[in-house]
Amino acid sequence: MSVLVVGSTALDSIKTPKAENPRLLGGSASHAAIAASFFSPVKMIGIVGQDFPKRYLALYRKHNIDLTGLQIAEGKTFHWSGEYEVNMNNRRTLSTELGVFETFTPHLPESHKNSRFILLANIAPSLQLHVLDQIKKPKFVIADTMDLWLNIALPDLLTVIQRVDAFVLNDSEAKQLTDEDNVLKALKKIHRLGPAYVIIKRGEHGSILSGPSGLFVAPAFPLERVVDPTGAGDSFVGGLLGYLASTKGSIEKNLRRAIIHGSATASFCCEDFGLTRTTKITAADINNRVAQLEKMVRF
Amino acid sequence: MSVLVVGSTALDSIKTPKAENPRLLGGSASHAAIAASFFSPVKMIGIVGQDFPKRYLALYRKHNIDLTGLQIAEGKTFHWSGEYEVNMNNRRTLSTELGVFETFTPHLPESHKNSRFILLANIAPSLQLHVLDQIKKPKFVIADTMDLWLNIALPDLLTVIQRVDAFVLNDSEAKQLTDEDNVLKALKKIHRLGPAYVIIKRGEHGSILSGPSGLFVAPAFPLERVVDPTGAGDSFVGGLLGYLASTKGSIEKNLRRAIIHGSATASFCCEDFGLTRTTKITAADINNRVAQLEKMVRF
Numbered sequence: 298m299s300v301l302v303v304g305s306t307a308l309d310s311i312k313t314p315k316a317e318n319p320r321l322l323g324g325s326a327s328h329a330a331i332a333a334s335f336f337s338p339v340k341m342i343g344i345v346g347q348d349f350p351k352r353y354l355a356l357y358r359k360h361n362i363d364l365t366g367l368q369i370a371e372g373k374t375f376h377w378s379g380e381y382e383v384n385m386n387n388r389r390t391l392s393t394e395l396g397v398f399e400t401f402t403p404h405l406p407e408s409h410k411n412s413r414f415i416l417l418a419n420i421a422p423s424l425q426l427h428v429l430d431q432i433k434k435p436k437f438v439i440a441d442t443m444d445l446w447l448n449i450a451l452p453d454l455l456t457v458i459q460r461v462d463a464f465v466l467n468d469s470e471a472k473q474l475t476d477e478d479n480v481l482k483a484l485k486k487i488h489r490l491g492p493a494y495v496i497i498k499r500g501e502h503g504s505i506l507s508g509p510s511g512l513f514v515a516p517a518f519p520l521e522r523v524v525d526p527t528g529a530g531d532s533f534v535g536g537l538l539g540y541l542a543s544t545k546g547s548i549e550k551n552l553r554r555a556i557i558h559g560s561a562t563a564s565f566c567c568e569d570f571g572l573t574r575t576t577k578i579t580a581a582d583i584n585n586r587v588a589q590l591e592k593m594v595r596f
Numbered sequence: 597m598s599v600l601v602v603g604s605t606a607l608d609s610i611k612t613p614k615a616e617n618p619r620l621l622g623g624s625a626s627h628a629a630i631a632a633s634f635f636s637p638v639k640m641i642g643i644v645g646q647d648f649p650k651r652y653l654a655l656y657r658k659h660n661i662d663l664t665g666l667q668i669a670e671g672k673t674f675h676w677s678g679e680y681e682v683n684m685n686n687r688r689t690l691s692t693e694l695g696v697f698e699t700f701t702p703h704l705p706e707s708h709k710n711s712r713f714i715l716l717a718n719i720a721p722s723l724q725l726h727v728l729d730q731i732k733k734p735k736f737v738i739a740d741t742m743d744l745w746l747n748i749a750l751p752d753l754l755t756v757i758q759r760v761d762a763f764v765l766n767d768s769e770a771k772q773l774t775d776e777d778n779v780l781k782a783l784k785k786i787h788r789l790g791p792a793y794v795i796i797k798r799g800e801h802g803s804i805l806s807g808p809s810g811l812f813v814a815p816a817f818p819l820e821r822v823v824d825p826t827g828a829g830d831s832f833v834g835g836l837l838g839y840l841a842s843t844k845g846s847i848e849k850n851l852r853r854a855i856i857h858g859s860a861t862a863s864f865c866c867e868d869f870g871l872t873r874t875t876k877i878t879a880a881d882i883n884n885r886v887a888q889l890e891k892m893v894r895f
Contacts, residue, residue, distance in 0.1 A: 383777075478682075480800075481820040501779075502801040505818070514815040514892045519804075521780040553895035593813045594893045596852035 603717025
């Protein structure tokens, strides 16, 4: 089944201690949509400016991403610029130019409103809700977020959390949202806000799923070289939902394996700047890492 | 088969934001020996002073720990005093009084020299070597350490690392030892120092084993309430080797499951001060958490 992805479509300029990369293809929707595309057909909702490079549109198309819902507007594409410190764990935003995102209202083409698997990738919660309002009969809705929305749009974010099947956030966001240091206590509080499934991302330490059948502790794929982790969280949730939409049977039955596919997909994202590595791999490469992860946790 | 444990036997005075507990039973050998005792008979090597409370000797005996190798010397028992910060991740040593440990030379009773499973729990590397020198035909030797020995006794520690089958350390120690931020690169460098197996402890994020058949990523047992993590690493390695000594078949085949038993044992240690909780449980309680961990990683 196809996956509908809404999120940011951006140009990212990324500095690390070793290199500088201007105007890479970025944004949560770009990472998530391409990650999902390895497993399911993807429809992407977003907006870019007239400066958006044609080669990036070609890259979406190469991954069979339906761009009917991608607006090309007058003005400049959303541009994020950031810098990583030596250990790649701390990121600093240098500048954010919203450009065409400033006035973005996502209108879903009629053909998109029947989508069943919905990924509300990281973007303003009001936009996530605006998309969700247009979906007729969702089967599984998953939302991701970031600390910015906890700080400036908490009421909208709480409405998102209440309306989704699965909510994804990282451990520091979980702590901020719940005022709980302990991950189990934080999970309980987030469930009380609505979602049946909560997934806490822990970077190189993997992720934890909490749901009706208890906890699932998922490893990250261990990497010898992390070049640029930007978009890894978006790739994770994209790979996850793309895989899930491709499976038969219950969500409950398939979600754990979907998370592992998300982990494996995200690992490639970290191995080069932006989407450079991810756009060079195939589903077989991801499946190979899934098989390796399977061996790594077996006892 | 029985396990020989050498390490510190101490009194611990532990402050946390919520409580203060003077002169608890502590030390790496105490934690490791009691953890191992749930699975195998244990012989403990150590030294205490004449101030060592009789009720702690009774506690060792309750766990069938052979105390033939425990010296009771004139003077005071090693006393460690420390304080935890609010999130329980940062520990600060307030005072260390070596007492009888200042002149300790471990002499193994004849009956101990044929031990096959040897646990060199955290203690000065020279003492670990002194014990190892007296063992006739070890089958599996595992050593733990702490940052102190990296700082003040590195040459001896490197000799320990070279002579053991498995070396255990936490992630910050691995970084200090190898000057590598990346865990896979650090593991490779440590293997080059000698051991076939390297286990990196990551606290609440579990542990990683690297050995001849690749990586094993092991979860920690998730806890809702961490009261006092002192000794959790010692309990981990004690439970691990105690379980391993109780199994049939190759080390390679049983080590992963041994690590999970170590994780489960260590989780109890964190749930109260010192050995309070660990000395109230049974092997069945540990096995129950092993079964839960099995469900938490399955996909």
